[in-house]
Amino acid sequence: MEMDNDTVNAALKKAISQRRSTRAYTDQMVPDELIEEVLEAGRHAPSANNLQTTRFYVITNPEKLALLRDTMNDVLQDTTEKEGMSPGLLSLIKRAMQGGVDVTYGAPVLIVTTNRKGSANAIADCSCALQNMMLTASANGLGNCWINQFHSFRETPQLKSVFAELGLSKDEEICGSLILGYAENPVIKPIPITGNRVTYIR
Numbered sequence: 001m002e003m004d005n006d007t008v009n010a011a012l013k014k015a016i017s018q019r020r021s022t023r024a025y026t027d028q029m030v031p032d033e034l035i036e037e038v039l040e041a042g043r044h045a046p047s048a049n050n051l052q053t054t055r056f057y058v059i060t061n062p063e064k065l066a067l068l069r070d071t072m073n074d075v076l077q078d079t080t081e082k083e084g085m086s087p088g089l090l091s092l093i094k095r096a097m098q099g100g101v102d103v104t105y106g107a108p109v110l111i112v113t114t115n116r117k118g119s120a121n122a123i124a125d126c127s128c129a130l131q132n133m134m135l136t137a138s139a140n141g142l143g144n145c146w147i148n149q150f151h152s153f154r155e156t157p158q159l160k161s162v163f164a165e166l167g168l169s170k171d172e173e174i175c176g177s178l179i180l181g182y183a184e185n186p187v188i189k190p191i192p193i194t195g196n197r198v199t200y201i202r
C-alpha cells in the first residue's frame with residue numbers, strides 16, 4: 001500500500017512519541033512473522049560505510065533465555081559495588097544479592113546485536129538497528145526495552161562462555177540488546193522531555 005508523505009509522517013510521529021520501555025510481560029509468545037518484521041526493520045538500518053556487519057541473535061528458546069538470565073544474575077552477584085557506579089547498576093547488584101534479578105524482565109524474546117570487535121562504529125551501527133526495531137515493535141503493539149547488561153558485562157568469563165555456546169565468534173563484540181513481548185500494562189504515558197537540549201546556530 002502506497003502512503004502519501006503526510007500519512008507516513010503522522011504514523012512515524014506517533015510511533016516515536018508513543019514508544020516507551022516495557023518492563024513487565026505476559027507469557028504470550030510473539031508470532032514469528034512479527035519477530036521477522038522487527039528484524040527486517042533492524043536490518044534496514046543505516047551503517048557506517050554501508051558495511052552491514054551488525055548481527056542479530058534472536059533468542060526465544062526458554063532454556064537459553066533462562067541460562068542468560070541466570071548467568072547475568074551470577075555476574076551481578078560477583079560484581080563489587082564501586083563509587084561512581086550508576087544508581088541503576090547498584091540497584092541491580094543489590095537485587096541480585098537479595099534473591100535474584102532478571103534483567104530481561106521475563107520477556108519471551110531477546111535480540112542481542114553484535115558487530116565486529118574493534119570496529120569504530122560497532123555501537124553506532126547497532127544503535128541505529130535497535131532504534132528501528134524498538135519503533136517497529138511499538139508500532140505493532142509489542143512491548144520492548146533496550147537491555148544493556150549483556151554489553152556492559154560482555155568481557156566477564158561467565159557471559160563469554162555462554163555466548164560462545166550460543167555461537168558467537170571471538171571476532172564479535174556484543175553491543176546493545178532488546179527484549180520483545182506483550183506488555184502486562186500496554187498503555188504507558190509518554191514521559192516529558194526536559195533534557196536533550198537543542199542549540200541553533202544560524
Ligand SMILES: Cc1cc2nc3c(=O)[nH]c(=O)nc-3n(C[C@H](O)[C@H](O)[C@H](O)COP(=O)(O)O)c2cc1C
Nearest residue numbers: 019020021022023103145146147148149176188191
Ligand atoms: C543505551 C540505553 C541503555 C538502556 N539500558 C537499559 C537497561 O539495561 N535496562 C532497562 O530496563 N532499560 C534500559 N534502557 C531504557 C531506558 O531506561 C529508557 O529508554 C529511559 O528511561 C526512557 O524511558 P522510555 O524508553 O520509556 O521513554 C536503556 C536505554 C538506552 C537508550
